[in-house]
């Protein structure tokens with residue numbers, strides 16, 4: 362029933378106005394699925410390779426489609442993804458492009474779910490998945506590689522940990538976003554938005570901490586539940602080997618100073634989440650920070666682990682971090698992403714499913730987060746390509762997909 366009978370690939374726009382890959386998968390019994398690849402700006406050194414969309418499409422048409430059409434069942438996700446790997450023939454998807462691979466992988470999953478007549482999260486997670494929904498981490502203030510002349514830390518993320526429902530959590534994050542706008546206006550600080558819709562004011566990181574703290578407190582009082590916040594430091598973007606340290610507007614911090622700085626912020630603001638606080642090659646520094654604050658916050662590896670089981674295993678062996686960011690396009694297929702989640706779970710690490718700074722209206726990650734019982738999903742707070750996922754989470758919770 363789910364035998365793949367056709368795959369169509371095309372170039373479409375992403376949220377930055379760049380070309381990305383869209384894939385349609387059709388099956389024998391009329392099943393249909395469509396997937397679109399997102400794209401990073403602060404990409405990790407060890408990520409799977411995204412090719413220019415045209416090239417990725419041409420290569421996938423030549424190498425992957427003949428191995429999938431009439432050969433593989435969309436309902437057998439591991440077979441689909443193994444065929445993609447075989448067609449690619451490299452270990453970083455530089456043959457057909459991780460953008461073609463992930464678009465086809467997600468489209469096949471949706472076609473498989475369509476044939477079953479089941480929501481994607483049930484197809485991926487099965488009926489015995491847990492009963493929890495992820496807390497959305499909302500990007501509220503940001504800079505780094507996502508906006509010029511703004512904060513050095515890439516993302517200040519609202520975390521409505523006390524929300525009684527996904528719906529309340531989503532609205533709380535939007536309210537924090539609005540509250541920060543009001544605080545900035547009061548302080549005469551004009552701000553545009555970065556790639557993910559976060560405010561990108563020209564303020565110091567210290568002022569951003571203070572504004573976030575004030576905003577989450579105000580909104581928590583209004584909504585009547587706890588809202589914390591967290592960070593994506595994107596440490597690899599700050600680290601400069603020539604300087605042997607982390608380069609901020611106000612000076613360079615040595616690795617030891619960076620660890621103390623982040624640990625201090627975790628204490629001061631009760632941060633619940635700290636992503637990539639250190640460079641992507643420094644397992645040891647991650648381990649030092651985790652030893653200090655790992656019992657009170659999630660120390661999450663994004664560029665450190667790149668959704669890759671080998672890098673995650675190295676991290677587990679070194680006690681580096683206690684959670685992993687999961688981005689399917691960082692590794693190329695849903696199977697690889699789920700393998701990373703399974704290794705994380707088996708090792709006591711949490712998994713946080715994430716969007717990219719360049720996004721589309723695709724909602725697969727909302728389903729993946731629910732399917733795998735992820736405690737958090739990072740997918741922005743406002744903006745159409747972000748609300749696509751947030752609104753899908755609300756629908757999933759409402760049994761309306």
Ligand SMILES: O=C(O)[C@@H](CO)OP(=O)(O)O
Pocket residue numbers: 400401402403404405516557593595663715716717718719
């Ligand atoms: O660093 C990150 O976690 C992501 C998403 O927020 O950014 P990018 O997609 O640019 O890598």
Ligand SMILES: [Mg+2]
Pocket residue numbers: 593595636637663664
């Ligand atoms: Mg990150």
